[in-house]
Amino acid sequence: MLIATKTKTMQDWLDIADRIGEQIGARAAAHDREGRFVAENFALLREAGLIGAAVPVDLGGDGLDYRTLCAIVRRIGTRCGSTALAFSMHCHLVAAAVWRWERQQAPTDGLLRRVAAENLVLVSSGGSDWLQSAGTATRVDGGFRIDARKIFSSGSPAGDLLMSSAVYDDPEAGPTVLHFALPFAAEGVTVLDTWDAMGMRGTGSHDVEIKGAFLADAAVSGRRPQGKWHPLFHIISMIAFPLIYSAYVGVAEAARDAALAVARRKPANAGLIALAGEMQNSLWTAETALDAMIAAAETAEPGPATTSYVMTGRTVVGRAATRTVELAMELAGGGAFYKSSPIERAFRDIQGARFHPLQEPAQRDLSGRLALELDIDG
Numbered sequence: 001m002l003i004a005t006k007t008k009t010m011q012d013w014l015d016i017a018d019r020i021g022e023q024i025g026a027r028a029a030a031h032d033r034e035g036r037f038v039a040e041n042f043a044l045l046r047e048a049g050l051i052g053a054a055v056p057v058d059l060g061g062d063g064l065d066y067r068t069l070c071a072i073v074r075r076i077g078t079r080c081g082s083t084a085l086a087f088s089m090h091c092h093l094v095a096a097a098v099w100r101w102e103r104q105q106a107p108t109d110g111l112l113r114r115v116a117a118e119n120l121v122l123v124s125s126g127g128s129d130w131l132q133s134a135g136t137a138t139r140v141d142g143g144f145r146i147d148a149r150k151i152f153s154s155g156s157p158a159g160d161l162l163m164s165s166a167v168y169d170d171p172e173a174g175p176t177v178l179h180f181a182l183p184f185a186a187e188g189v190t191v192l193d194t195w196d197a198m199g200m201r202g203t204g205s206h207d208v209e210i211k212g213a214f215l216a217d218a219a220v221s222g223r224r225p226q227g228k229w230h231p232l233f234h235i236i237s238m239i240a241f242p243l244i245y246s247a248y249v250g251v252a253e254a255a256r257d258a259a260l261a262v263a264r265r266k267p268a269n270a271g272l273i274a275l276a277g278e279m280q281n282s283l284w285t286a287e288t289a290l291d292a293m294i295a296a297a298e299t300a301e302p303g304p305a306t307t308s309y310v311m312t313g314r315t316v317v318g319r320a321a322t323r324t325v326e327l328a329m330e331l332a333g334g335g336a337f338y339k340s341s342p343i344e345r346a347f348r349d350i351q352g353a354r355f356h357p358l359q360e361p362a363q364r365d366l367s368g369r370l371a372l373e374l375d376i377d378g
Contacts, residue, residue: 010068013053017075020044025079028202032082032345035196037204041083042121042158050087052116054094056102059109060116066095066239070246070294077250078257081349082202084247086155092240093122093163099239111181123159123184125150125208126236130357132227133177135166135210143216144168144178146188154205156191159184162208167226175226180215188213199348228377234302238310241356242293245317248353249286252321252328255346256283259328262335272331279327286320289313308370311363318353318360325350 024041031038045051054069055061064072069091077084094115100106114120128134128151135148146166153162161181170176182189192207224230256279263272293313300306325346329336336343358366369376 007057007062008064010065010071013064013068013072014075016048016050017072020048021076021079024076024083028080028082029340029342029345031080031202033339035201037157037195038080038083038086038202039158039204041080042086042155045083045087046119051090051119051121052094054091054098055112055116056098059101059112061112066298067294069095070242070290073243073246074250074253074290077247078254079250080202081247081251081346081352082200084250085200085244085352086158086203086205088243088247089124089154090122092236092243093124095243096235096239099235118160120160121155121158122181123153123155123162123208125153125162125164126240127356128152129165131229131233133165133167135164137166137168137178137215139168140214143214143219146180146182146210146213146215148210150208150210151194152205153191153208154203156184156206156208157204159191162189164208164210166210173225177224177226178215178220179222179224179232180219181221182210182213182215184208186213198351199345200352201348229304229307231302234304234307237307237358238297238300238302241310241314242290242297244356245290245293245314245321245353248321248350249283249290249317251346251349252283252286252324255325255328255343255350256280258342258346259332259336262332266333275327275331279324279331282320282324282327286317286324289316289320293317304366304370304376308363308367311358312367314356314358315360315363321353322350 023044027040053062053064057063073084073088073091076087097108097112101108101112135146137144137146148166150164161183163181165177165179168176168178188211190209192209194207195205222232224232263276266272293310296306296310328343329347332343335341338344366376
């Protein structure tokens with residue numbers, strides 16, 4: 001497949017992210033304090049052309065490459081973790097569709113054209129579903145009736161399409177997960193105001209309730225056995241998590257910078273210097289592991305080994321980014337304990353890194369099974 005080339009450089013895109021980042025950062029504390037979705041920031045992302053930027057040029061987008069997309073998410077994360085994380089959830093759905101269109105000639109071009117032309121925001125329920133999925137698909141004339149409640153649907157207040165799944169009890173194949181996209185405007189789809197969390201308070205990760213929504217047979221985009229690893233999930237694992245964890249590295253980077261700004265005003269002593277050095281080590285570890293994840297997404301083939309590699313990176317990045325923020329708080333001192341400190345917000349935001357799939361015990365299980373040449377499905 002011949003792919004048209006992009007028209008902007010990485011620096012051009014980072015300049016755009018910096019320009020809107022000033023406004024995003026100015027609102028971050030208020031969004032956090034009020035637990036309010038970052039709607040104004042998503043409007044900025046739309047106006048800046050970032051919603052459809054990763055769509056290939058041939059399909060109406062800018063052909064923004066994957067590494068630059070991760071860099072943009074990270075840069076936004078230095079301003080507002082909630083905006084970066086919610087944006088990454090949209091980005092990984094677009095990036096996975098691009099990968100499948102370019103590498104597998106999958107019929108995702110229709111979706112991608114719509115994202116570029118209509119500035120559609122995609123919302124994933126995958127983190128709450130994962131291999132098992134949740135909700136039921138009941139056979140009716142011409143399709144299915146979907147009933148489900150999808151938690152952690154980040155970006156849902158701005159969402160146009162919910163990329164989700166439900167379980168159909170197939171009389172021949174057994175429990176089968178159906179994948180589909182449902183418009184948020186569809187009858188039976190409701191965003192519930194449930195997101196009131198410790199950190200990442202502006203992501204709008206509300207529950208989405210689906211009550212009797214109709215899904216036509218033709219709208220089913222994929223089927224797989226429930227609870228088993230499937231090729232689609234190896235693609236998702238490879239593509240999604242470097243983007244998601246770019247947001248957390250951005251949060252850690254901002255906390256590091258804020259702590260250093262405070263520490264440079266203090267009298268230098270051995271303890272202060274050692275803390276700063278340890279913090280630098282932790283951030284370097286997070287950055288290096290993230291870079292390895294991004295490189296895998298750029299060049300590796302999806303499969304169990306790549307999934308294990310990327311998920312190991314997810315564990316390392318999460319640990320190191322969290323430790324960076326902990327050390328930033330210690331380095332800055334008691335002032336970082338105040339609600340007015342960006343380090344305090346970063347400390348709460350970074351805790352979200354522990355909750356995305358694969359959580360560390362599941363990651364160790366997958367990696368251990370591969371190392372021991374055991375069945376990854378148990």
